[in-house]
Amino acid sequence: MSQLHDLTALEQAAAVRAKEVSPTELVEHALARIDALDVGLGAFLTVTPDRARAQAAEAEARLREGGELPPLLGVPTAVKDLNNTAGVRTTFGSTALADFVPQVDDAVVTRLAAAGTISVGKTNTPEFGFPCYTDNELVGPARCPWDPSRLAGGSSGGAAVAVAAGFVPFAQGSDGGGSVRIPASINGLFGIKPSRGRISNAPYGSEVTGLGTSGPLARTVRDAAALLDAMAGPEIGDPFWAPPLPPGETFLALADREPGRLRIGRYTESAMPGTELEPEVAAAFEDAGRLLESLGHVVEDVPHGLLDPAVLPSFERVWALSATTLPVPPDRVDRLQPLTRWMRDRGLALSARDAMEAMFALRVFSRQFVRATAGFDVLLAPVLTMTPRPISWFTEDGEGAPDFERQKRYAAFTALFNVTGQPAVSVPLHWTDGGLPVGTMLVGRPADEATLVSLSAQLEAARPWAGRHPAVWTESR
Template sequence: MELTNEDAAELGRRLAAGELSSVELTRAHLDRIAARDDVLGAFLHVDAEAALARAAEVDAARAAGEELGPLAGLPVALKDVVVTEGVPTTSGSRILEGWRPPYDATVAARLKDAGTVLLGKTNMDEFAMGSSTENSAYRTARNPWDPDRVPGGSSGGSSAAVAGGLAPWALGTDTGGSIRQPAAVTGLVGHKPTYGSVSRYGLIAFSSSLDQAGPMARTVLDAAVLHEAIGGHDRRDSTSIDAPVPPLAQAATEGARGELSGLRVGIVRELGGAGHTDGYEDGVLARVREAVALLEGMGAEVREVSCPSFDLALAAYYLIAPSEASSNLARFDGVRHGLRVGDDGSRDLDTVMSLTREEGFGPEVKRRIILGTYALSAGYYEAYYGQAQKVRTLIGRDFSAAFADVDVLVSPTSPTVAWPIGARVDDPLAMYAADLCTLPASLAGLPAISVPCGLSEGLPVGFQVMAPALADDRCYRVAAAVEAALDAARGHRLLDELAQRAPSGAPA
């Protein structure tokens, strides 16, 4: 098996054992990027020279006998919303074109301290606003399973990079599903951590009460290892939880043994359950039912659970998130950093600001700023934003009631498989519906993971596992059990199938 198809955990073992150098591994991925990213559009910035220099430093430290961590020498890709010192960081927007931050986000700093090698910054929907990565100001990302289809969003560059073998793993961010949904449609594992358990310091803000960074990887264990590296308290983030990171890799390892006796699993009726199947593809629901049957076969107790407020999650989210975005994006004024338009000495500051925003923001960002500003305006605040926050409270109560009876909740991750590029561009409501299943956990700040559960029409389907706050390890345990059972049933991993089906030179 070629290096770019191996799990990060196995690659780390080989690096530690001296069977492989970081330079060799990094070069293999850079070669893959050079060969395939013209089609996939996964990256917005790659600095091969810097990556190889960093890899050489790690190799030299290992050769000198220095004690290195398990991630040392492993390449990684970061979504371009993660501020990275000296590296172009645009959040997929023209308004930040050319900006090189003077500092690292906490998650970037922690990966750097762990000895990882930065391959580059991945493509994304502008300011993380989108479900397909078609809203990127620079290029459209494509799904390695079918380059005519979307890789999900807003972390579609990260999902395309990992599924296509351009990176062993990557960081994404999840505001309403932007890690889990792209992971689902590209056959990856993607986890949204408990809100506040991974630092938001240095993430370019979209919706501050929702944004969370998290891992996207080929396996549950890889995701758990990467999550452990970035998690934990950060005093620079006022919303950071001062609590230790649970033993996530241990939970994944235990889950892979397939022993779930006594685990209580709730199937969410409102997320594709009986009487709630409008908009859900039959193949998606079939694969999810099969995954649930596997859980029962491993000893889990399965029952249906009703969470009626989940039906309101989409409407609530698209009031809360745009409202917070309208505030957060006010800082992009053409004065302090990034794009500056019309400053020829003859115009006042307000005109320069207006011209910069008109040229620098894309149509979806403008749409959401307008929606959010309206929802926060005098006379409408309580009718829209205030009501949406009340719905958010009801969703949290539904979760609390459900978790009094079950240990985890499960559902499809996305109602459909990846759709053709361009199919939903002119229909915002259809685009927003891609996040139907992921929004409730985001609004409640709870952990949720997507794990591949098979194919429908030759394209990946994701299975979502949700858990109470700070019970991220529970998500990893159940996801690893599903992953192991499915891999055993088909005799190989889902992404191995992608690698084997792709003809030579095609974007796998």
């Protein structure tokens, strides 16, 4: 017999509108699964049952009143704990802010509520989102539901676990160097890093570096597209605005549209010297290329030599810059974890000239790279170089700098497209013989999420993945 969490987000929304299920029932089901199963997975930093129940009651009142309803009314979701949520503890994954309660919502939180979704809590994230895996001193690691001895990835690891384990049908994440695509790959989900400026980072955000953006994690392309529709759009004063879709068009509608015959470039050049793909990752990448060819697309290799050697050190400097303005009280800096302290010290040691030259180098490179690959409709690339890593793998050589070096080898492809600002997705097309998911990345032209959504939906139809679940899926109280 199917359970409520077997329904997709869009199916849940339709059931609410048809009054086949109530928002309260959906919320109570989500809360019960979190209460029973999350202790071994670490998806949440904070669960908000009272708030979620109150919002469910409000949704039911709207249903009784009738009239125009928001598209995702009553559907449970979750917000990453890097995003301010008014009245809800928001820790940024740090003991230094363990008791912080913001008075304002981030714009993306406001938009999710306006679309009718109900947040059941704040998902686990590493301290200030810096690592590509999720672990912190508040609740510990987010664990991959397919194998809880392995890390769920980051920094949106908690969001991915919440979706993969069937706690919520979709969730908001954010991606400054791969933080949606990495956990999507590890947890067998579809994740979108939108174009720069597609989703507002207001009122604070990462506008200075331009690297970070919110994005959806979901089990299906259509659910992710619907969540992208809910989150997309600028706020007054945003420095980056992605061109809007044509009037009346939606990303959800694009998921039902054929992409046409595309020219797809196989991209395998990494900024990390000597990067090699583990056999299972290489197999997933080659398999994705063959599948695309079987669907009628032209798949060609992208020539190497497009990466300027200055890109990686410039990115590292810009990444460290974002640690210099962390909202940590001076008397709590000593509570920061070793990696965060190392990043912060590195950023503070940069001169103003170093910082500006690094930002300038990334902007120049971005223009060159986008021009050089403009002949391709989509790029095909690995998400990660290795299969999901065991707990504590990243710090086996030491914390701080050694940890960061391991992360660079592991996630050697994703950050490039935060630099260029191009949209990118992770598509769950492959599982290892041992049952671990391995995602593959598709990258679109600037501001062209439309092609990525249509192509991803075509891949999902050709090789459906939404019915594949970890063992925890069928567990209950």
